[in-house]
Structures are given as structure tokens and as C-alpha cells.
Amino acid sequence: MKNIKMKLKRKELHISQTELAKKAGVTRQTIGLIESGEFNPSLKLCVAICKTLNVTLDEIFWEE
Template sequence: MKDVQVKNNVKVRRIEIGSLTQGDLAKLVGVTRQTMNLIEAQKYNPTIKVCLLIAAALDTSIEKLFWMEEEV
């Protein structure tokens, strides 16, 4: 299997909504603002549970927020 990287649109979706800060989203999900910052910066891959909680908080599907890309 080739190396893959998990990518996300969490920051884009959060900004689209317009009413949630990183801190607000972090509280809804049950993580720290620093963890949310790392997730949005593609530097931390959250657990599936956190991914599902983020999707619910952002009123979207997990498939629209997270995907895998092959590393080049």
C-alpha cells in the first residue's frame, strides 16, 4: 500500500459557517483549541470519534471534511 496522508476541510467549513472560532469548535468536540489548531493545520490526525464530532458540529458529513491523498 502506498503512503497516504489524511487531509481535511475543517477550517474552510468552520469559516463558511462564520460563527465558530477554533475555541468554540474545540469545546463542542471536547478537545483543546491547540488540538483543533493542529487538526486544521493538517499536523494531527484525529480519531474517528473526533472526526464524527467535528462533522456533527459543522453540520456536514465526515466525507466532506476528511479524505486521503497519496503522498508524492
């Protein structure tokens, strides 16, 4: 399942995939794979992404 919420929040904050990846400690490709739904990140990575985007886990990773 694509993570559109993460992509929209990233774009809202004008953060590139590369910048988000650097701050989260992963590669740009990993961020792209998460956004496209091809990679299921660890909880540790989810927390790092949420801290960078200044959101909660529920806001980005909770499925409706």
C-alpha cells in the same frame, strides 16, 4: 496534509477554533493541529467535528 476543508467550513459557519473545540470536547490547540495537518484525529473526534459543522465525514476528511 492540511485540512483546508474543515477550516473553510468552520469559517463559513463563523465558528472559532475555540468554539469548535469546546463543542467537540478537545482543546483549541487540537483543532489548530488538525487544520494544519499536524494531528490525525480519532474517528470519534472526526464524528464530533462533523456533527458540529453539520457535514458528513466524507465532506471534511475524505482525501481526493
